[in-house]
Amino acid sequence: MICRLLTQAKQYISENKRTLLLFAFLALFLSGAVLFTYFDAFLYDCPVGEVIEVKIEKTGIYHSPIGDEEGHALQTLTLRLINGKNKGKFILCENECTDSGVYDETYRPGDRLLLEIQNGAYTITGLKRDTVAALVFAVLLFAIVAVSRLKGVMTLLSVAVNGMLFSYALDAYLFHGVNIMISALCVSIIFCVICILIVCGWNKKAFASILSTLVSVLIVTVLTFVTIWGCDFEGVFAEGLQYLIIEADYRFTFLAMLLLGSLGAMMDICVSMAAGLQELIEKDHGIARASLNKSGIAIGKDMMGTMVNVLLFTYLCGSIPYIILVYHNGMTLDYSIISLEMVRFLCGGCGIMASVFFSRWICIRLLRGRDQS
Amino acid sequence: MTGWILFGLFVFFSLLAGGTHGLKTIFTLLLNMGCILAIVALIIHGWNPVITALIGCLVITCLILFFNCGINAKTMASFLSVFTVLVLQLFFVLWITDAANLGGFGFEDLNDVAGYSFDIGIKISAVATACIMMGLIGALTDTAIAVSTAVFEVKANYPDSAFSDLYASGLRVGKDITGTTVNTLYFALLGEAATLMIWYHIYDYSWWELFNSIVFCREFIKLCFFSLSCVLVMPVCAAFCGSLLSGSLHAWMTKIEKGMQKLKKWIQDE
Numbered sequence: 001m002i003c004r005l006l007t008q009a010k011q012y013i014s015e016n017k018r019t020l021l022l023f024a025f026l027a028l029f030l031s032g033a034v035l036f037t038y039f040d041a042f043l044y045d046c047p048v049g050e051v052i053e054v055k056i057e058k059t060g061i062y063h064s065p066i067g068d069e070e071g072h073a074l075q076t077l078t079l080r081l082i083n084g085k086n087k088g089k090f091i092l093c094e095n096e097c098t099d100s101g102v103y104d105e106t107y108r109p110g111d112r113l114l115l116e117i118q119n120g121a122y123t124i125t126g127l128k129r130d131t132v133a134a135l136v137f138a139v140l141l142f143a144i145v146a147v148s149r150l151k152g153v154m155t156l157l158s159v160a161v162n163g164m165l166f167s168y169a170l171d172a173y174l175f176h177g178v179n180i181m182i183s184a185l186c187v188s189i190i191f192c193v194i195c196i197l198i199v200c201g202w203n204k205k206a207f208a209s210i211l212s213t214l215v216s217v218l219i220v221t222v223l224t225f226v227t228i229w230g231c232d233f234e235g236v237f238a239e240g241l242q243y244l245i246i247e248a249d250y251r252f253t254f255l256a257m258l259l260l261g262s263l264g265a266m267m268d269i270c271v272s273m274a275a276g277l278q279e280l281i282e283k284d285h286g287i288a289r290a291s292l293n294k295s296g297i298a299i300g301k302d303m304m305g306t307m308v309n310v311l312l313f314t315y316l317c318g319s320i321p322y323i324i325l326v327y328h329n330g331m332t333l334d335y336s337i338i339s340l341e342m343v344r345f346l347c348g349g350c351g352i353m354a355s356v357f358f359s360r361w362i363c364i365r366l367l368r369g370r371d372q373s
Numbered sequence: 374m375t376g377w378i379l380f381g382l383f384v385f386f387s388l389l390a391g392g393t394h395g396l397k398t399i400f401t402l403l404l405n406m407g408c409i410l411a412i413v414a415l416i417i418h419g420w421n422p423v424i425t426a427l428i429g430c431l432v433i434t435c436l437i438l439f440f441n442c443g444i445n446a447k448t449m450a451s452f453l454s455v456f457t458v459l460v461l462q463l464f465f466v467l468w469i470t471d472a473a474n475l476g477g478f479g480f481e482d483l484n485d486v487a488g489y490s491f492d493i494g495i496k497i498s499a500v501a502t503a504c505i506m507m508g509l510i511g512a513l514t515d516t517a518i519a520v521s522t523a524v525f526e527v528k529a530n531y532p533d534s535a536f537s538d539l540y541a542s543g544l545r546v547g548k549d550i551t552g553t554t555v556n557t558l559y560f561a562l563l564g565e566a567a568t569l570m571i572w573y574h575i576y577d578y579s580w581w582e583l584f585n586s587i588v589f590c591r592e593f594i595k596l597c598f599f600s601l602s603c604v605l606v607m608p609v610c611a612a613f614c615g616s617l618l619s620g621s622l623h624a625w626m627t628k629i630e631k632g633m634q635k636l637k638k639w640i641q642d643e
Contacts, residue, residue, distance in 0.1 A: 044581055068494030101498060102491040105474045114585060130584040132473040136597045139465075143604045147544065148551040152604070155552040159559050166563065170574050191560075199552040223382060231375040242485055243568040243588075245575055253568060261564020268553035275549070301391050302522065305398040305441055306515035307557070309405060313511035314561045314599070316409055317504045320416070321476065324500060325486060327417045328493035339376065344564065346379040349402075353386035353395070 026145060030138040037134040041083040047115040048128060049079030049091065051107050059096075065330035071099045077107060079115070079122070091122050102325065151199075158198040162191050180249065184256035185221075188263050189214065195267055200275075208366040209274040212359035213267050219358070220266075220351045221259055228255070228343070237339050254340070261315075261344055262351035265307055269352060273299055273359040274367070281367055292368060296360035304356050311348040315341045401441055408433050409507070416503060422495070423467065426503035430459060430510045437514050444633055446626050447525050450617050451517040454610035458513060459506065462602055466505050475594060476501030479587035481572060505595055509602040512558055516603045517610045520547050524614040536615040543611025551604060558599045566592050 013020060041048040055076040062070050075095040081087055093115075097106040105127055107113065112128040144152035169187040172178040192213050200206035228236060229251075238254040239247070246253070276299040281287060319341055327333055335342075387395030412429035416422045434455050438448040470476060476497035478486050523546035524539050531538075563570075569592065573583060583589050616622040 045579075062492045064490050064492045064494065068492060070492035070494045072492075098492065100491070100493050100495055101474060101477050102493060103478050103486070104491075105477065126585060126587065127474055128585055129473045129587070129590045130581065132469055133584050133590050133593055136469055136594050136601075140597045140601045140604070143601055144551065144555075147604050147607050148548045151548045152551055155555050158552070159555065162559070162563075166570065167574070170571060174571065174574055195552075195556055199556075224379065227378050227382065228375055231378060233375065235375045240485075241568055243481055243572045244484075245568075245572055253571075257564045257567045259564075260567060261561050263564075264557040264560025267560075268557045271553050272550070297391070301394045302518075304387070304391055304395070305401060306437070306511070306518055308398060308402060309437060310511040310515050310557060311561060312402065312405060313409075314508050314558065315565070316406075317508035318565060320413055320504050320507075321478070321497065321500050322485065323413060324417050324495060325478075325489055325491075325493060328495070329489045335376075342376055343379060346376065346383050348561070349383045350379070350386050353383065353390040356390035357386065 023142075023146060027142060030142055034131065034134045034138050037131045040130070041112070041128075044083060044114070046125070047081055047084050047086070047117065047122065049081050049093075049113050049115050049122070051077050051109050051111045051113065052080050052090070053078040054107060054109055062098075064328050066328055068328055073097055073106075075107060077113075077124075079113065081115075082112070093122055093124055095124055154198050158195050161194060165190060165194075174246075179252060180256045181252045181259075184259050188217065188259055191263065192217070192267055196271060199271060204367060205274045205278045208278075208363045209267070209270045209359070211366065212274070212355065212362040213270040215362060216266055216270070216351065216355035216358045217259070217263065220262070220347070220354045224258065224347045224350060225255055235335070235339060236343050237336050240336070241340065258344060258347045262311075262348035265311055265348055266351045266355040269300075269303055269307060269355045270359040270363075272303055273356070274363045277360075277363045278367055287368070289364060289368065292364050293360070296364060300356040300360060304352055307352050308349050311345055311352070315345045315348075397441070401437065404436055404440070405433055408436065412503075412507065416495075416500065419495070422499040422503040423463070423506075426506045427459070427463060430506055431456065433510055434514055438518070442518070446617050446630065447518075447521045447614075449626065449629070450524075450613040451514070451521045451610060454521075454606055454613045455510075455513050455517050457609050457613075458602055458606045459510070462509075462598070462605070463502075463506065466502050466598060469594060469598075470498045470501045470505070473590060473594070474498060475587070475591050477587060479591075481569065481586065481588045501591070505598050508595065509599045512554060512599055513602045513606055516547070516550065516554055516606050519550055520607055520610040521614045524611060524618070528618045534619065536619055539615035539618055540608075540611045543614055544607060547607030547611065551607075554603045555600045558596060558603075562592060562596050562599075 057074045057076070059072045059074050062072055064070065073096075075097055077093045077095055079091050079093055081089050081091065095105075095107060097104045107127070112131075114125045114128055115122045116125045117123075141156065144156065148155070165187055169183045173180045173183045193210055196206050196209050196213065200209060233251060236254075238250055241250055241254055244250055244253070273296065277292060277296060280292060280295055316338065319338055323333060323337060326337060384395075384399060387399055389395075391398065408429060412425055415425050434452060438452050442448050476499070520543050524543045527539060527542045528534060569588060573589070578586070584593075613622075617626045
């Protein structure tokens with residue numbers, strides 16, 4: 001049994017030498033990059049220290065408004081500076097921490113911390129997280145290349161291009177006075193064109209997907225915005241938007257976020273619909289419109305249930321820590337806590353359903369062409 | 374009020390897009406929402422967040438798969454692959470949330486959480502793990518169903534195909550849907566984090582400040598884990614489908630299907 005497996009493995013290796021070599025090289029490169037972020041303290045402007053020794057001293061038990069018990073402690077950390085002109089120097093720092101760690105951090109020997117000099121003394125600003133972020137990203141990159149090869153690389157590339165474009169759009173909004181709604185609309189049209197061209201290539205299928213995405217985005221955007229604005233944001237607590245700084249046009253900001261949030265799901269549906277219908281048309285050029293319509297409905301049925309679930313879970317899970325915090329402070333939990341997430345989800349859901357319908361309609365007409373008879 | 378009108382709009386579009394199937398989708402959706410609420414309620418009453426979320430995720434997967442698509446080889450393969458990837462990833466997520474202390478609120482959150490007592494008595498990094506696990510279950514199931522449906526189509530059209538053919542066709546479909554799935558997740562998270570990006574733009578964070586900020590790191594690692602689960606489930610699901618259809622698990626699957634038929638018959642007779 002083992003002998004057979006070994007010979008099979010040998011055969012596989014000799015057949016796929018180039019691919020395996022490429023993967024080994026990629027893994028080496030990625031682990032090198034992650035290691036680099038572990039030793040990149042010399043790039044930082046602020047002092048960075050490595051925790052050498054931790055002394056912990058319990059300072060008492062506190063209670064939340066509904067009576068949960070929580071232990072507080074004071075850590076005395078011995079840190080060794082690993083960058084700057086005082087490199088190698090040992091310093092002492094104090095750190096207050098709790099068992100739950102809601103707004104504080106408990107450090108362990110080996111952790112690297114970012115420091116700040118205040119009044120001549122070092123204080124801790126936070127954990128150095130870039131190594132962990134790099135590690136997770138490296139694992140994702142390796143997995144996506146191993147499974148999807150070139151298409152995976154293109155996907156990550158399109159995400160990166162979108163991130164840069166989004167940053168330009170924010171520049172236009174913040175520093176050139178463009179309305180956030182308009183800049184979001186422009187940028188989502190560009191996103192849509194770029195993403196679909198990268199995923200599908202330059203062909204008829206891509207144009208059908210782009211057209212159906214744009215049509216569904218426009219229709220759903222207008223409908224949901226008229227609804228929300230028509231109800232004067234009643235039951236939508238947009239002023240409670242997280243991380244809101246510019247409060248003058250928070251309503252526009254929220255609507256722009258709605259548009260961006262549902263865009264990805266709509267593109268997904270339109271691309272899958274166009275791909276499925278194109279395949280049927282290629283197999284049989286004279287296929288009747290009615291049977292295409294039937295297949296389109298079947299494709300849509302397969303997608304819509306699971307896609308709506310993707311949005312539901314992605315949106316709702318983000319607010320769990322906040323819900324827990326509010327509950328343990330003895331406040332009543334009501335709809336206002338998740339109202340924004342619910343509105344986001346419902347708009348995304350409308351977008352998904354509408355794009356199932358419109359993409360079927362548009363793709364059949366565009367891809368099949370005129371009746372020959 | 375606004376919520377209800379939007380819900381009405383949603384129902385209208387679902388009926389337009391899928392007819393009665395749209396109603397079924399909405400029903401599953403409500404069930405899922407109930408599951409999420411139940412999980413959150415259990416966690417805030419002091420159950421272990423990680424174990425509660427894991428069991429809750431499995432229940433939700435069963436609901437989506439078996440309720441929507443019935444019990445058959447296709448859904449069995451999807452369920453097995455979702456379970457495998459979920460358990461594999463759980464350890465990775467646990468390790469990362471602990472190492473980077475991802476659960477806590479950051480300096481940027483202070484506007485929202487100022488005034489609350491932080492002595493909640495629940496380890497918040499465990500809550501973060503639960504959030505990530507629950508967030509990725511939707512995308513994970515979506516990908517698993519897509520891959521297994523495609524493999525079963527191939528088997529239906531070419532009944533003689535061997536394990537390696539089925540596995541290869543599963544991966545081919547996976548390749549095609551990677552791009553769109555990752556984009557869906559990316560835009561959904563970008564839509565949530567747009568104000569955060571405005572924050573970083575206004576205060577002009579440098580690269581190292583950005584990647585060490587707890588809030589940015591949380592969103593970035595979340596996106597990475599969501600995408601990673603979708604990518605990982607493709608080969609796993611293709612392998613399970615292949616072995617259920619024409620591999621070592623085939624005999625076992627036929628037994629289950631026979632049992633199911635007997636059960637159905639028994640229910641009809643009673």
